[in-house]
Amino acid sequence: MNHVPVLLKEVIEGLALQPGDTVVDATTGGGGHGKVIAEAIGKGGTLISLDADKEALIYAEKTLKDMQCHLCFQNINFRNLEKALQACNISKINKIIFDLGWSTLQLEHSKRGFSFLKNEPLVMTFQNKPNKGVLTAHTIVNTWDMKHIETIIKAYGEERFARAIANAIVKEREKSPIQYSDELGRIVKDAIPSRFYRRSIHPATKTFQALRIAxxxxxxALEDGLEKGFQSLKKDGRMAVISFHSLEDRTVKRFIKSKVKIRELVPITKKPIIPSEEEITHNPRSRSAKLRIAQKI
Ligand SMILES: C[S@@+](CC[C@H](N)C(=O)[O-])C[C@H]1O[C@@H](n2cnc3c(N)ncnc32)[C@H](O)[C@@H]1O
Known part of the structure; x- marks a missing residue:
């Protein structure tokens, strides 16, 4: 299954792309947004495509191969944006887009345990081959103490049953280590009283979100990336951010507000743009998306 870009038309219009623009796609994924950006900026433009996941970039290189603009791909976390720009020989940019979270490609094909419906090792890093010693979901569920697990599930998943879930995880791992994503999905589901299940959302969704965020x-990374993106923008340059849950959106909203207060940014979207009913029907993953756009003064 391909990744369907979310709020595509709204991003392209909101960024007010011009031929010749230098644009950073901080979260390249399948290259869906990138392709339309590349078309809009044309031959004289430059697209810098970043992703922490090398596999995503390899895929996107194929999607973007016929584009006429200059292309520079960097397998890097967007919190290190300045290094990517240096490597591409770019000092300032006109536009930047962040389309946060995971892609359908990662959920379906990465084999890194993003999905509670698949039997995959509990890795959950965006990096496809995490360096030795890098934190994984396996380490969290099998070695962290119960309180610490509860705290992240509550804070990053906003899950009301965080304590019961953390308790169930610790009980299960005492029998044998929790190895696979579907196994963890079942443990979480069983820890939540069934009357609180919601028809459209798997009961393990929030816990998986929390683990991935941790x-x-x-x-x-978002706080660092927003600041670096802002620093790299030219005057009148724009940043667009698509978030998928309240923690992300709160971070973006707070960032824009703080820069507006000191007259460094002006909001282009007074309220976040959300997908139409039609988009949600075609692409259910878009249902929680919020797009905020701001311009540098
Ligand atoms: C929602 S997908 C982007 C989809 C893309 N806009 C498209 O239309 O195909 C998010 C991508 O961002 C990457 N990502 C998430 N956080 C990142 C970070 N801090 N630095 C770099 N890449 C990141 C993920 O690996 C994933 O491939």
Whole structure:
């Protein structure tokens, strides 16, 4: 299954792309947004495509191979944006887009345990081959103490049954280590009273979200990435951010607000743009998306 880019038209319009622009796609994924950006900036433009996941970039290189703009691919975390720009010989940019979280490609094909429906090792890093010693979901569920597991599930998953889930995880691992994503999915599901199940969302969704955020330090990376993106923008340059849950959106909203207060950014979207009913029907993953756009003064 291909990754369907979310709020595509809204991103392209909101970024006000011009031929010749230099644009950073901080979260390249399948290259869905990147391709339309590349078409809009044309031959004289430059697209810098980043992703922490090398496999995503290899895929995106194929998607973007016929584009006429200059292309520079960097397998790097966007929190290290300045290094990517240096490697591409770019000092300032006109636009930057962050489309946060995971892609359908990662969920379906990465074999890193992002899905509770698959029998995959509990890795959950965006990096396809995590370096030795890098934090994984396996380490969290099998070695962290119960309180610490409860804290992240509560904070990053906003899960009301965090304590019961942490308790169930610790009980299970006493029998034998928890190895696979579907196994963890079942443990979490069984820890939540069935009357609280919701029809459209698997009961393990929030816990998996929490583990992924913790493993990849997603909120810390977002704070760093937003600041570096802002620093790299030229005057009148724009940043667009698509978030998928309230922790991300809160971070983006707070960042924009703080820069607006000191007159460094002006919001282009007063309220976040959300997908239409039609988009949600075609692409259910878009249902929680929120797009915020701001311009540098
Ligand atoms: C939602 S997908 C992007 C999809 C893309 N816009 C498209 O249309 O195909 C998010 C991508 O961002 C990457 N990613 C997430 N956090 C990252 C970070 N801090 N630095 C670099 N890449 C990141 C993930 O590996 C994933 O491939």
């Amino acid at each position: 493993v990849n330090d997603e909120i810390g």
